[in-house]
Amino acid sequence: MTSRFMTGLLLWLTLAAFLLSLMAGKVWIWPMSWAADNADGWIFLELRLPRALLGLCIGAVLGLSGAVLQGYLRNPLADPTVLGVSASAALGGVLAIFLGINLVPFGLFGCAMIGACASILLLLAIGRGGGPIGFILGGMVLSTLAGALTAFVISIAPNPFAASEIINWLMGALTDRLMEDVLTALPCMAIGVLLLLTTGRALDALTLGENGAKSLGVDLFRLQWLIVLGVGLSVGASVAVSGVVGFVGLIVPHLIRSFCGEQPSRILVPSALGGAVLTLTADSLVRLIPGPGEMRLGIAMAVLGAPFFLLLLLRYRKGAA
């Protein structure tokens, strides 16, 4: 009952956050001028709409992958960055900017997706048969390596402008994205989300540990593939269009769990919706902070997320004592 109620409530909240994201900014654009043939109408169509759609999709993808990964690894501190997919996709994007491939249509997106896919294949090779531990260690190795290579590329950037362009992209933002960006990322995200949504029952079975799940007829190898492909496609695509936005995948499933209970399958859809609400709201607030320019979404999320993470750790320590 609570789960269904929460899903309904979150749907309304998502709609509200989406509308807020369409209206809010240095210039407020009210619904009556959305279709107008003037500056407001153009801002709405060319800037606000793609930005709000991206926020919606990216938030949903991050929230859902966080919930799936926490269920799979049976660890409430897991999130998409754990797998190294974000870092590898970011490395692909950075290389694209460094080599100038980002000037070619789909160049940056393609390179980031190649990065994400390469990390998936490596993960499958490293983590094969190792279960969650092999998976998580492989992910840590990948994200460390990708992070180091990214830093290396920045350090050999030919001029300060290239370096600052790379750093700017890395920080994660939804600013100035076009409708083409949305349409490029959407298919990958949609396939990834569909794959991840099929994992609910298997994640529930893992509540009993791996042997318990296997004895219930769950194919853990298939589950691992589903998760790697689902997270790779959806998070890879989201990094490709928005850079690295962290913490959504970590925070949202936690909040959802305290309302919907802890059964893994019951928090998947609410976590996707919650992720969308959080990302859309944070992105709207970022635009409303007065002053020149705007705070990067990735930074804002980290500023919000780090204290939250600390609170979680304190609560766990209290629980353990």
Added chain:
Amino acid sequence: MNLNVQNLGFAHGSTTTLQGIHASFEAGRFSVILGPNGAGKSTLLACLAGLRKPNSGTAKLGDEDITAMPAPTRAKRIGLLPQGAETHWAITSEALVALGRIPHARGAGASADDRRAIAAAMHATATDGFAQRPITELSGGERARVLLARVLAGEPEWILADEPLANLDPGYQLDILDLLRQQARSGKGVIAVLHDLHHAVRFADHVVLLHQGSIFAQGAVDDVITAQNLATVYGIDALLSKDEEGATQLLIKGKMRS
């Protein structure tokens, strides 16, 4: 329908954990697998449950090879209570028991059959009193019963339990053993890996005694649990006698002196 093991061998890497196992388990009986640590008890149970694929020989349910059965079919027919009573997340007892219905699941939500099986399993294990309590708040004994209810909810023909009594006090141990015996009496096949010889003497209809990866003895309790066998396999000095009601009594005096 019987569970038959023929010439089964299992090797983990280069070490052989099981070899040349021939055994037959009958439905309607409470079978107990005994043996010292590292004798291969859990591995044998995992092969019977279809979780591990033997390197040689076969494990068959009736005339079907267990490892060749599709996983959901196998899961419907053979229920396993794994070692260690592992659970994650603070879900309710009822939600945990409902996991036992996963092999039967079609579409979303619980069917009438599911609800009936869950209620019956919780009633049989006397866990319906705390159906809505999170499993993290249960005592060890309550948790053990909920986990067993999870296996019963799947309505398997066979119930395999790997050390189901670990960390339970004597009263709870007897509760679980009674429940397993009831299941056997109702016609299901029950196989449990146990450590306590007293429990085996008192509850088992059939005993398989493993030693260093092979079967040392198998058969009725009185034929398998003998002072001589216990001395060889466990290195213990035991005294077996019949009490005035004709039941076998076991007294372990200590380690054998060499």
